Amino acid sequence: xxxxxxxxxxxxxxVWSLVRRFDQPQKYKPFVSGCNVQGHLEIGSVRxxxxxxxxxxxxxxERLELLDxxxxxxxxxxxxxxxxxxxxxxxxxxxxxxxxxxxxTLVIESFVVDVPEGNTKDETCYFVEALIKCNLKSLAxxxxxxxxxxxxxSIVGV
Numbered sequence: 002x003x004x005x006x007x008x009x010x011x012x013x014x015x016v017w018s019l020v021r022r023f024d025q026p027q028k029y030k031p032f033v034s035g036c037n038v039q040g041h042l043e044i045g046s047v048r049x050x051x052x053x054x055x056x057x058x059x060x061x062x063e064r065l066e067l068l069d070x071x072x073x074x075x076x077x078x079x080x081x082x083x084x085x086x087x088x089x090x091x092x093x094x095x096x097x098x099x100x101x102x103x104x105x106t107l108v109i110e111s112f113v114v115d116v117p118e119g120n121t122k123d124e125t126c127y128f129v130e131a132l133i134k135c136n137l138k139s140l141a142x143x144x145x146x147x148x149x150x151x152x153x154x155s156i157v158g159v
Contacts, residue, residue, distance in 0.1 A: 009104035013097045015151075016106045016144045017073050020093055023048060023065045029140040032056055032132065044068060047080065058084035066090065085117040086129070106144070108137055 019029050024042050027033040035051040043065070050061040060082045067076030073095040079086055091112040098107040110133050116125045 009097060012104065012144070012148050013073075013095065013106045015148050016108065016140065017095050019140060019144060019147075020073075020075055020095060020108070021068065021070070023068065023075065023077065026050060029143045030136050031139050032135070042068075050082075052084075056084075058082060061086075067092065085120075087115040087117065089114040089129075091133075108140065110137065 022028060022042075023046060024036060024038040026036055026048075032053050032055070033050050034053045036048050038046055038048045040046045044067065046065045048063050048065075050063060052058045052061060061079055061084060062081035064078050064080045065076075066078050067074055069075075074092060076090065076092040078090040079088075089112065091110055093108065093110045096107040096109070098105055100107065112129055112133070114125060114129060116122050
């Protein structure tokens, strides 16, 4: 199998360009309507995320814990907000991979969170995993759309 490495890493970096934007999670997270960041995009930056209706929250305060541009890793921790996810932190890693014989990007998000009173561990994990799956699906859709748009613009000469 011959793989076009330029295209392979182009798409990988397109995905990373969305994930690394701690200041713009609404670019691919469908339940985020907006975001305000205090400070620059650096470790320790805090963002206030506005949550779309339909979820049991309206805001979330989140701190950037890790941003590794070489290894393509982003880590964040929730530090406040009107929701029940206490001591939540997550790490997202990106990996260029061959998936089903095609170049792709493997995105892994791991998390830890306290189980809220009145819920079980299974209920809490189910809720968080459903949000993550929705975000990852949206990330794939947005990344693919941007890659196609870039290729179309380069062909047309825009």
